[in-house]
Each structure stands twice: as C-alpha cells, then as structure tokens.
Amino acid sequence: MxxxxxxxxxxxxxxxxxxxxxxxxxxxxxxxxxxxxxxxxxxxxxxxxxxxxxxxxxxxxxxxxxxxxxxxxxxxxxxxxxxxxxxxxxxxxxxxxxxxxxxxxxxxxxxxxxxxxxxxxxxxxxxxxxxxxxxxxxxxxxxxxxxxxxxxxxxxxxxxxxxxxxxxxxxxxxxxxxxxxxxxxxxxxxxxxxxxxRDVLIRMQNNLKFRALRESRLEDAVLVVERLLLLDPGNGVFWQEAGLIHQRIGNLRAAVLAFENAVETMQEPALSVRVQSLLDEVRSQLN
The missing domain is CATH 3.10.620 (C8orf32 fold)
Structure with missing residues (x-):
C-alpha cells in the first residue's frame, strides 16, 4: 500500500x-x-x-x-x-x-x-x-x-x-x-x-449517500455520487441520482449532463424512458 x-x-x-x-x-x-x-x-x-x-x-x-x-x-x-x-x-x-x-x-x-x-x-x-x-x-x-x-x-x-x-x-x-x-x-x-x-466499496459509499440525503445535505450527496461514478461510470442509476440531486440544488446544466449519461447507460428501457422525461423537463427550464 x-x-x-x-x-x-x-x-x-x-x-x-x-x-x-x-x-x-x-x-x-x-x-x-x-x-x-x-x-x-x-x-x-x-x-x-x-x-x-x-x-x-x-x-x-x-x-x-x-x-x-x-x-x-x-x-x-x-x-x-x-x-x-x-x-x-x-x-x-x-x-x-x-x-x-x-x-x-x-x-x-x-x-x-x-x-x-x-x-x-x-x-x-x-x-x-x-x-x-x-x-x-x-x-x-x-x-x-x-x-x-x-x-x-x-x-x-x-x-x-x-x-x-x-x-x-x-x-x-x-x-x-x-x-x-x-x-x-x-x-x-x-x-x-x-x-x-467493487460492490463492497460501493456499499460503503452508499451508506454515506443515504445519510447525506436523509439529512438534506445535498452538496455532500453529490460528492458521494461523483465518487460512485468513478467506480462505476456505466451505472445509469448513479447518473440518474446525480441528475436528481443537481436538479434539487439548482445546478441545471450539471443535471442535464447527468441525465444524458443516465439515458445512455440505463439498462432497463422503462427507466430510460423515465429519465428521458426528466431530461426534457430540465432542458425546458434552461430555455
């Protein structure tokens, strides 16, 4: 080490x-x-x-x-x-x-x-x-x-x-x-x-994420999700979580980027459709 x-x-x-x-x-x-x-x-x-x-x-x-x-x-x-x-x-x-x-x-x-x-x-x-x-x-x-x-x-x-x-x-x-x-x-x-x-490491980070969200520490939650995405960049759920948190904070451009990645990486078609609607919603707020 x-x-x-x-x-x-x-x-x-x-x-x-x-x-x-x-x-x-x-x-x-x-x-x-x-x-x-x-x-x-x-x-x-x-x-x-x-x-x-x-x-x-x-x-x-x-x-x-x-x-x-x-x-x-x-x-x-x-x-x-x-x-x-x-x-x-x-x-x-x-x-x-x-x-x-x-x-x-x-x-x-x-x-x-x-x-x-x-x-x-x-x-x-x-x-x-x-x-x-x-x-x-x-x-x-x-x-x-x-x-x-x-x-x-x-x-x-x-x-x-x-x-x-x-x-x-x-x-x-x-x-x-x-x-x-x-x-x-x-x-x-x-x-x-x-x-x-990798799943053990992700579980550790998820503990931090859940606590931050429960305590409404959204900025801290975003940082945890960023670490999760370094470990698992192809995880559409993590990208969706990043988009939702950025949207709540008001970081709309970051939310758009996260939702775009979520649409590309989401494994389940139904979830991908849901994320696409979230993406369209945030894009409309930017215009």
Missing part, C-alpha cells in the same frame, strides 16, 4: 479499481484512495496515511506469522477465530454502537484511526487481513447489515464483522434479517451470494 497522491491520479486509480476485471483487488488500498479523494473534494486535510498504513501492516504481519506455522489451512471456523483475535483483541476494532450514523464510520482512514466502524467498513478490513493470511473470503449481498464469509477447504463460515466476528448459523441469519427488515421478512438465496470487491 502507498499513501494517496494528487486528485487527478486518485481519480484515475478509482476508475482503474472500478474497471478491474478481477472480482478481487487490493481492497484496502482502494478504500484509502476513496478516503483521500473525498478529503480533496471537501478541502479537508489528510490524516497521517503513513501511520494508518503502518498500523494495518503490523496487523497483517501478525496474521501472517500465525498462518505460517500451519502445513494446511485451518478449518473455516478456526480462521474466523484467528481473524477475531487479530482484529478485535489485538487491533481493538469494534462496531460503532454509540455514533452509528456518523460519516466517519464509513471512512476507512477514520475507521482505522478510531478503531470503530460500520459493518461494511469493518468487513472490508477483515477481508484485507484474511487475504493477507491466504484465506478465501468474500463479502455477502445480505441486506441491511453487511456480512462476510470465509471459505475453507471443506466448509465455510459466515460471520458478522460488526459484532466481534461472531459466526452466524442459518437461524442467526434469519434473526438478523428480521431485526433489520421486520418479522415478515424471509431469507432468499441471493442474500448469501458473494459480491465483488
């Missing part, structure tokens, strides 16, 4: 992360690049990235030393326990239960400094450490609460990075789903589907 660089170089790196044909890439480096780019957008000072990287390197080294003594990879549940010891006991990382909605909990640099984070930001760190150990690991498509899966040679284990890497059995997954989505919610196979690293 290396410290961040200029705005142009960071934007290029985010595009490269997003365009990667691999399901896996250096996910922690990508998250640090996003954190650095966000600070440039907001004219905020950088944290001590050298110190942040060194802290994670120390944890990675400790994790690797343990794995080196085994001839074969341990079972998945033992892998989870080792990650818990490294992340929770040695690293002191915990779920941010006191100020859950604070934006710093979705900023990976702040998470490493504060040792507190959201499920998805802590999950990203678990993914990084697991890969340093040579473990098979992936984030899951679970709604409302990010979960992670370690894949052993014969078994796998789903665990909750927010709650001290507690292993979740099928009944625990159902209970977690109902806690976040109500008692009528039922499990679906898609909820335990593995996701690409």
């Amino acid at each position: 290396v410290p961040p660089v200029s705005e142009r170089e960071l934007a290029a790196k985010l595009r490269a992360h997003g365009n990667s044909s691999l399901g896996e890439f250096p996910v922690l480096q990508a998250a640090l690049d996003i954190a650095a780019y966000a600070r440039i957008q907001q004219n905020l000072p950088f944290p001590d990235f050298d110190s942040i990287i060194e802290q994670m390197n120390e944890l990675s080294h400790s994790a690797g030393e343990w794995v080196a003594i085994f001839d074969n990879r341990p079972p998945a549940d033992e892998q989870v326990e080792w990650l818990r010891l490294i992340m929770h006991e040695q690293g002191g990382f915990e779920g941010a239960t006191q100020n859950y909605d604070a934006s710093e909990n979705a900023d990976i640099a702040a998470v490493i400094e504060n040792r507190r984070g959201l499920p998805v930001s802590l999950g990203l760190l678990y993914i990084h450490i697991a890969r340093c150990c040579g473990f098979g690991v992936e984030g899951l498509n679970f709604p409302g609460h990010f979960l992670t899966r370690l894949i052993g040679d014969e078994t796998s284990a789903i665990f909750d990075p927010f709650n001290d890497a507690r292993i979740l059995e099928p009944q625990d997954l159902r209970a977690t789903l109902k806690r976040f989505h109500g008692q009528t919610a039922e499990m679906d196979l898609s909820f335990t589907r593995g996701v690409r690293d």
Whole structure:
C-alpha cells in the first residue's frame, strides 16, 4: 500500500479499481484512495496515511506469522477465530454502537484511526487481513447489515464483522434479517451470494449517500455520487441520482449532463424512458 497522491491520479486509480476485471483487488488500498479523494473534494486535510498504513501492516504481519506455522489451512471456523483475535483483541476494532450514523464510520482512514466502524467498513478490513493470511473470503449481498464469509477447504463460515466476528448459523441469519427488515421478512438465496470487491466499496459509499440525503445535505450527496461514478461510470442509476440531486440544488446544466449519461447507460428501457422525461423537463427550464 502507498499513501494517496494528487486528485487527478486518485481519480484515475478509482476508475482503474472500478474497471478491474478481477472480482478481487487490493481492497484496502482502494478504500484509502476513496478516503483521500473525498478529503480533496471537501478541502479537508489528510490524516497521517503513513501511520494508518503502518498500523494495518503490523496487523497483517501478525496474521501472517500465525498462518505460517500451519502445513494446511485451518478449518473455516478456526480462521474466523484467528481473524477475531487479530482484529478485535489485538487491533481493538469494534462496531460503532454509540455514533452509528456518523460519516466517519464509513471512512476507512477514520475507521482505522478510531478503531470503530460500520459493518461494511469493518468487513472490508477483515477481508484485507484474511487475504493477507491466504484465506478465501468474500463479502455477502445480505441486506441491511453487511456480512462476510470465509471459505475453507471443506466448509465455510459466515460471520458478522460488526459484532466481534461472531459466526452466524442459518437461524442467526434469519434473526438478523428480521431485526433489520421486520418479522415478515424471509431469507432468499441471493442474500448469501458473494459480491465483488467493487460492490463492497460501493456499499460503503452508499451508506454515506443515504445519510447525506436523509439529512438534506445535498452538496455532500453529490460528492458521494461523483465518487460512485468513478467506480462505476456505466451505472445509469448513479447518473440518474446525480441528475436528481443537481436538479434539487439548482445546478441545471450539471443535471442535464447527468441525465444524458443516465439515458445512455440505463439498462432497463422503462427507466430510460423515465429519465428521458426528466431530461426534457430540465432542458425546458434552461430555455
């Protein structure tokens, strides 16, 4: 890992992360690049990235030393326990239960400094450490609460990075789903589907976007969508969101550009027709 660089170089790196044909890439480096780019957008000072990287390197080294003594990879549940010891006991990382909605909990640099984070930001760190150990690991498509899966040679284990890497059995997954989505919610196979690293990064940014919109911080929401579009420029929904936010702020020319891109990239014809009507509406306001 290396410290961040200029705005142009960071934007290029985010595009490269997003365009990667691999399901896996250096996910922690990508998250640090996003954190650095966000600070440039907001004219905020950088944290001590050298110190942040060194802290994670120390944890990675400790994790690797343990794995080196085994001839074969341990079972998945033992892998989870080792990650818990490294992340929770040695690293002191915990779920941010006191100020859950604070934006710093979705900023990976702040998470490493504060040792507190959201499920998805802590999950990203678990993914990084697991890969340093040579473990098979992936984030899951679970709604409302990010979960992670370690894949052993014969078994796998789903665990909750927010709650001290507690292993979740099928009944625990159902209970977690109902806690976040109500008692009528039922499990679906898609909820335990593995996701690409890019999707983990996008989920982190979506947390920031939803909070900004909920608190009517539209300018902040636009900045988040700009980062999302660097990661996934072909996502018509993100372009539509950018257009809608710009329209609400009064940035009509920016809204037109965003809606034009949304029309070109939207996958569903019905949504494309809807965006075209929004585009026509904003164009009429400019004339």
